[in-house]
Amino acid sequence: MKLHQLRYLVTIVQNGLNITAAARALHTSQPGISKQIRLLEEELGFQIFEREGRNVTRVTAAGQAVVEHAARMLEEAENIRRLSADFQDENRGSMSIATTHTQARYVLPPVIKQFRARYPKVDLHLHQGTSEQIADLAAADRVDFSIATGSHELFPTLALMPCFRWHRDIVVPRDHPLAFVTKPTLKQISEYPIVSYVFSFTGRSSLSELFERHGLKLEVALTARDADVIKTYVRLGLGVGIIASMAYEENEDRDLVAIDGSHLFPESVTWIGVRRGRLLRGYMYEFIRLVAPQLTRKLVNRALAEKDAAGVGAVLESIKVPSY
Amino acid sequence: MKLHQLRYLVTIVQNGLNITAAARALHTSQPGISKQIRLLEEELGFQIFEREGRNVTRVTAAGQAVVEHAARMLEEAENIRRLSADFQDENRGSMSIATTHTQARYVLPPVIKQFRARYPKVDLHLHQGTSEQIADLAAADRVDFSIATGSHELFPTLALMPCFRWHRDIVVPRDHPLAFVTKPTLKQISEYPIVSYVFSFTGRSSLSELFERHGLKLEVALTARDADVIKTYVRLGLGVGIIASMAYEENEDRDLVAIDGSHLFPESVTWIGVRRGRLLRGYMYEFIRLVAPQLTRKLVNRALAEKDAAGVGAVLESIKVPSY
DNA sequence: TACAGTTACGGACCGCGTAAGCATA
DNA sequence: TATGCTTACGCGGTCCGTAACTGTA
Secondary structure, X not given: OOHHHHHXXXXXXXXXXXXXXXXXXXXXXXXHXXXXXXXXXXHXXXXXXXXXXXXXXXXXXXXHHHHHHHHHHHHHHHHHHHHHHHHHOOOOEEEEEEEOHHHHHHHHHHHHHHHHHHOOOEEEEEEEOOHHHHHHHHHOOOOOEEEEEOOHHHOOOEEEEEEEEEOEEEEEEOOOHHHHOOOOOHHHHOOXXXXXXXXXXOOOOOHHHHHHHOOOOOOEEEEEOOHHHHHHHHHOOOOEEEEEHHHXXXXXXXXXXXXXXXXXXXXXXXXXXXXXOOOOOHHHHHHHHHHOOOOOHHHHHHHHHOOOHHHHHHHHOOOOOOEO | OOHHHHHXXXXXXXXXXXXXXXXXXXXXXXXXXXXXXXXXXXXXXXXXXXXXXXEEEEEOHHHHHHHHHHHHHHHHHHHHHHHHHHHHOOOOEEEXXXXXXXXXXXXXXXXXXXXXXXXXXXEEEEEEOOHHHXXXXXXXXXXXXXXXXXXXXXXXXXXXXXXXEEOEEEEEEOOOHHHHOOOOOHHHHOOOOEEEEHHHXXXXXXXXXXXXXXXXXXXXXXXXXXXXXXXXXXXXXXXXXXXXXXXXXXXXXXXXXXXXOOOOOOOEEEEEEEEOOOOOOHHHHHHHHHHOOOOOHHHHHHHHHOOOHHHHHHHHOOOOOOEO
16 A cells, blocks of 8 residues: 555546546646555555446445545645655745625725735735635635635535634715715615625625515615625616625725624624644644734644534634624 | 555554564564655655654644544444455454453453354354553454443543443451441441452542442452452452452352442443444444344444444433443 | 557566664663 | 674666657637
8 A cells, every 4th residue: 555546546437437538737746646545456456446347436434434534644644744744944935815796895905905915925816716615625725714704514625724804895886875874774675776796685684685574675786795886786776785785895895885784794703714724834823823823833722623513613613803 | 655655654553653563563664664664754844753774753833633534444344344344254253352451350241151162163252451450452453342330531532332331249258247238328337347449449439439429438448350269269258348349149158148338339331342433343243132133233333333422422322321 | 530448568667575784771 | 693784785676757659629
């Protein structure tokens, strides 16, 4: 049993049992992989893959068990390499983040700016996507961090740590009737068409449900994927915008009025997720602290050492999560 | 980074930083190990060992971290090999048990007999010793199972699972005055010298303390390490014996009377311990069930998957532990 | 006829063991 | 002088890439 045989094995599984694809991913030749897998199967004394003719079609039950142990071994090997990188030059390395539009556009810029100033030699990679795309990247271990809101169930392998709480703002043009109301009611808002996020209208605790529960009719003028688009159409007078409070920018949005909607809409929490059991580079702890000062190195380590989401929850239960 | 380099590394640590000893343990040459360690250090970019002249004297902080990750990798590798063995011939293999005299002499014989009948091709190794010796064997991962009573704190890396509860018996010759008392009091017993286990007189909840709490004087005639010796001296009329209930044998001990002492002395629990995170062979699950039917395969797996003793405790909290 | 995997082969590399060298107690 | 680690070197095994072959959609 060799480490690279195990690496081949899990890469084949990750590539949908396509050996050629695995070979490309590993920058090596396909025959080499085939042979090593055969040797491994020979050594273990049982088939890892079921084959139909020449093609690999399924993982056997025994094979599945091997793959799981192998994956854990490779993860530890990766941890040792990260250790090595940290001891060689703790200021050099790379860091990849998958996140949603709101975080990437409004929350992260000042964080990234500070981080870059402190660690100029760290290569940064930012991937923007939907929750599902972020989950895929995280599941494939293609990113170091995931930063998003809600949807805990999409990220079963990560330790999700709360960064900050935030609420919704109602945004209207300066001359809009609502601009003169300090604490509008749902009923007052329902008199105008709504412009908000697509995902604010799906699932439980959606805007639609909220209005319905109050016996109000909700007229949706437009659903968008990000606050920039929403603000644009609010400016055009299409309706009343409901956006994340972080998305209202004092300077750029002077022509709009943001009204605190925390008395109307449920609070949300932005979390940062790291694959459990991972070893973080020194600068990664610093990055987390820039996003969420309450997440100390010690706390993060304890959370990452937990073996399931429930354990992580227990560790983080008592920490104070600031408002944005 | 190669698997065998990591194996060399942890073996050196296990052998007190003596490379020559590690080479002997690994059945290979000392220069080979030295070289591989140097290569590993070169690859990682930092020293794992501190050296004074030519001798290895300490593990560096970074090295310690590497050793820990490496140990986990090797454990997983071992798990894969065990998987392999199980799929090749699930009835063949080996199994080693470290246990105390009472368990080895009175509890395990019928268990082992059944096990041998079911799995004749499994090599059995039984190591008898004190709690401390058992703990050492378990810590060095030299045995598959530890079976003992009390002293949880000696076994931090094991998952300790309760097998059965047992109490103490008072044993006297058939013609002894106490032989005619069904439910003797501590006071009645204190009128005779006591013959019992060495360890029954040490630590908290010891016999001495028990008698003292009741304002009684305890006269110790003899302390022994096992019940066979105790019974022998009880036969000689040296005093009243206090032994584990399992140690009274209906057939062999007809000349003695055993009086249930559960109303006088605290109850004990015999547990079986397995290193957490280990993969067990099929027959090992069967062995556990022979010792303790309530420990199902599923339950054992859940216990072994926990990451600390507290987690194991939580998993096993609700199971019913039979009396012997 | 593409595509995926196997078989065959030569070259490069690498780990092991032996033997000799060096430092320390 | 014994112990323990390093250096040097040759052998054997192994892993890789290329190329040719086989089976399948």
